[in-house]
Amino acid sequence: MQDGIVLTKVDEFLSWGRKNSLWPMTFGLACCAIEMMATGANKYDLERFGCGAFMATPRRADLMIVAGTVTLKMATRVRTLWEQMAEPKYVLSMGSCANKGGPYWQHGYHVLKGVEEVVPVDVYVPGCPPRPEALIEGIMTLQKKIASERLLRKKWIKHVG
């Protein structure tokens, strides 16, 4: 199994392109959505990271920012929306509620305890709600993860192996 220099460079280029054009979906659930809007507005300006283009439809989005409490009624819809997104897709869980149920975990009979129960999550951002900076940091963490992905290499290994 050889890992040529060309393959590595092409891989790096691909993941560079991916990480710098993450298009999030306009998907606000609760309080965190307001902070997400504030992040997209002028003071914090998400566009600087190439992910300010909030798409109204899941089919054009790469990143789902689950911003807020996921209730049991909403959980199936979240799953549907995630399934409608085209690959490659990433999920960022924003705030305590989406991470683990947050303040509603104990008596919340109608609250899903963490969005990871229905969709796989890449990055968890803490906070209730997270500061816009914290969300940006979460997106940068996700970008790091994407940068380390080796798309072609995976395929190459599959092909050769």
Place this chain on the structure above:
Amino acid sequence: MLDELVQELKSKFPNAQVQLHNPPEGVGSSSIEITPQSLREVCFYLRDQSPLKFQVLQVISGIDYVDYLEVCYMLANFDLNRSYEMILKVKLSDRVNPSLDSVSDIWPAANWQERECYDMLGVVFKNHPDFRRILCPDDWEGFPLRKDYVAAKFYNGMQVYPDHKMNLEERSYIIHSKSQAEELQKKSLAKGL
């Protein structure tokens, strides 16, 4: 003002068993209790003929007192010169199949409020135009705000309280055996705690 209203209601509706509840310890709001059978006529009277004219129904709140259920109607008068609000109460002794006449034709606001009351406490409102759950999904079981409500373990294949997320390990405060405890204590002491 409420006393006058009670006197008036008593004379107009002898069957309604109108009672005035003053706050037991002197603070809070007073309320008027009537029988469930006379609810509709009293409501019609309060809206159209009573001198206070309660033209707005603000909210319907249900309370579970374990032995019986209670439905409270918060009525308000939106007169610019003398605004007034009032709590009208109905006691439902049948806790298994509580039912009450709908007032959604008297105040359209009651439409959604009654649906919420049903969703949370299971009070069935008769002659309601569109009677179904409002906040919880349609296939939800149980009435969450009843005091004896136990949350379902599963809903739609999703675990409501997944064990691995309930911090069981940390919450089981003192379960260590003596030797374990001593070991932990030693470790902590070494850290200077």
Place this chain on the structure above:
Amino acid sequence: MIKENDKQHEHLDHHHDEEEVMEDYEVGTKPESLRSELLTLNMGPQHPATHGVLRIEIKTDSEIVAEAIPHIGYLHRCMEKHSENLDYRGIIPFVDRMDYLASISMEVGYALTVEKMLGTEVPARATFIRTLVSELQRIASHLVAFGTYALDLGAFTPFLYAFDQREKILRFFEEISGARLLYNYVWIGGVWHDITEGQIEFLRDFLDEFEKELDEYHVLVTSNSIFKDRTKDVAIIDLKTCFEYGATGPVLRGAGYRWDLRKIQPYLLYNQLEFDIPVGGDHPQVGGVVGDCLSRYYVRMCEMRESVKIIRQLIEKIPAGPIMGKVPKIIKLPKGEIYMRTECPRGELGYHLVSDGGKEPYRLKVKSPCFTHVSILPKIGPGLMIADFVAAVGSIDIVLGEVDR
């Protein structure tokens, strides 16, 4: 006759055959062979114009809404169940999360309710600060309403301008309370942190700047003829409907009824302050009829100016003194119940609190203004175009956290 015929076939001009067929029938009747049914369109739960997770099932007849059925509960976070299991101080963070755009107004209502039962005396300075922050919160909340409403109608710039000003208010809130959005600032008996002289100075500068900005918003959005055409005479909620459904706040005031609890049942310091209650129809030069989307929008814009006026009066005479009254360490309310209303940016917020004498409330029921406003949608929806329906939903300014609680 010819004109009407033209209208009928406008969308069929390129199908000449069909036109010929159609001409056999009398105008206004439909051939029985032509099958027609209502199209069901689901708006939400994920939709940019529903301000959260509201789902509206719309039955449309071509572009016209024939029936609108809102489905709520996608954000039902069991707040009322939580409040039965928490002590009175611990409920405040949950009350915050109900209306996350106006948390302070929620807290003030809750704190006043509990204090009335408890009989606590709140120090004068704390009452001043409470009035100040709840008015500032009103501005912040209306700014979001203004920005997102313009966004719904296709204008992106006002959103940025509104959030620019809102960030300044949030910075002020962060300095006094420590959080940006959910403050837990107003406590039972007073407020948590004090306001310093420097912060008041900051506020003074902000108000001067904000008033100028507000004039610019009017030039930018209110006088824009596209915006006017989208909102004028659209989704009229008249006074009768308001009373029937129990609408309050800018919806009721937009319908021309001068009803504001701050004037009618004054709480906090509102009886000592001078301010007007703007209602729809106060400014006939704006256009439109009383009760339409434009008048609801305009009432909000005028309220912001009134709030500026109130804050100006307050910061001139803020007294010195303590900020927390005497509250027992474990709060136990006397047995009984209370129903109390306050005016929050979206309308009247009521708390029905039943206590059995314990550490926890026996029942806490919230009268949320948005819940009643969403219930008007099936009434005003039919007959609107779908695009106008978006304008109608935006104009009542709902927050789903409060609708579902």
Place this chain on the structure above:
Amino acid sequence: MKTSLIQESSTSDVSRKDKEETSPFVQYFRNIFNAVSSTIKGMSITLNYVLTRKPTSIEYPEVREVLPANARMRLYNDALNCIACNQCAMACPVDCIYITSYPRPKDLEVPKTEDGTPKRQVLVQYTIDTSLCCYCGLCTTVCPTECITHSHDYEFAQYTVGQFKYDYTDEDIIAWRDRILGQKNK
């Protein structure tokens, strides 16, 4: 181009119609004029912004906003000053603080915290599940020794949710102490 086309068609329409119906025609042009003029007015305000206002954006990773002193970010418990009184766990509305402690053996000397409170308990575990925390600050107000505080760290996004559970008796986390106290004094 498009507007000119519309104009042509409308003029031809008018020629067919009666004189009474010229008002919609005037109205039509008035509408166009209003739309254009109000848009230009709005654009001039935007232009004014572009030319005269300073940029408001904060270039986040390079430039950071200075947080106010009482900002409520990640909780930090100074385990060396903690007397394990359990008050924070009681006050927490979310119930995300878990404390285990054992009485100090009698043969050992009772150490004191910085403000002189004797530490009668040995803290074995002090865990906060930060992924449940609602950052309300109620725990910090009840602490008698003021050992639990809100630090100013907000940048700790993780790849797994389990990493949000912090045991403040861990040596790694006790080592944060100087940094976090430094934040407060700054």
